[in-house]
Amino acid sequence: xxxxxxxxxxxxxxxxxxxxxxxxxxxxxxxxxxxxxxxxxxxxxxxxxxxxxxxxxxxxxxxxxxxxxxxxxxxxxxxxxxxxxxxxxxxxxxxxxxxxxxxxxxxxxxxxxxxxxxxxxxxxxxxxxxxxxxxxxxxxxxxxxxxxxxxxxxxxxxxxxxxxxxxxxxxxxxxxx
Numbered sequence: 001x002x003x004x005x006x007x008x009x010x011x012x013x014x015x016x017x018x019x020x021x022x023x024x025x026x027x028x029x030x031x032x033x034x035x036x037x038x039x040x041x042x043x044x045x046x047x048x049x050x051x052x053x054x055x056x057x058x059x060x061x062x063x064x065x066x067x068x069x070x071x072x073x074x075x076x077x078x079x080x081x082x083x084x085x086x087x088x089x090x091x092x093x094x095x096x097x098x099x100x101x102x103x104x105x106x107x108x109x110x111x112x113x114x115x116x117x118x119x120x121x122x123x124x125x126x127x128x129x130x131x132x133x134x135x136x137x138x139x140x141x142x143x144x145x146x147x148x149x150x151x152x153x154x155x156x157x158x159x160x161x162x163x164x165x166x167x168x169x170x171x172x173x174x175x176x177x
Contacts, residue, residue: 012056012064019055023094024048031101040104043164047097047112050119050161054093057086073119073126073157100168109171116165123157 009017027048031041057070061082070082077085096112127134127150136144136152144152 012060015059016056019059020052023051023055026094027097027101030098034102035104037104039167040100043112043167044097044101046160046164047093047100047115051090051093051097054086054090058083058090061086073122073124074129075122075126105171107172109168113165113168113172116161116168120158120161120165123161124154127153127158 027044031044034040054070054072060067061070061077061080065079067079067082069076069078070086071077072089075085092111092115096115099108100112134145134149134153136149
């Protein structure tokens with residue numbers, strides 16, 4: 001597709017920028033209107049960061065025949081087979097983020113907790129038994145390998161969602177809505 005390679009950024013770069021401007025714009029608007037508490041905003045940011053990571057995958061897997069695939073933890077989907085799972089993960093992450101900053105209580109928090117627990121388990125399993133080399137690379141200057149890389153990945157990609165899940169479960173019995 002010739003039009004994809006023109007300009008300073010390809011179509012998927014623009015898809016990333018535009019979709020994230022919309023997603024983060026909704027998040028900020030809801031955060032300003034909802035209960036302005038630190039923990040719901042932090043939990044919402046964790047979900048928004050996950051949504052940012054997968055923001056292009058649903059579009060690209062559905063529209064680009066050369067798309068290699070989508071992977072998150074142990075989950076791996078190739079080509080157009082990634083469209084549905086990537087869309088579900090993106091929608092669940094966005095709904096969780098937006099619900100947490102807008103309301104942060106009630107039965108909807110069960111879905112936030114379930115999503116977080118699934119993401120935490122998938123990320124931990126992917127880090128501990130996955131096929132990757134578990135190295136973190138920051139450009140050419142810094143690479144973290146071995147135990148420290150595993151500890152950092154477990155803390156960020158499994159620990160944060162696990163803590164969020166525990167917090168969300170405590171908020172399920174808010175006002176019964």
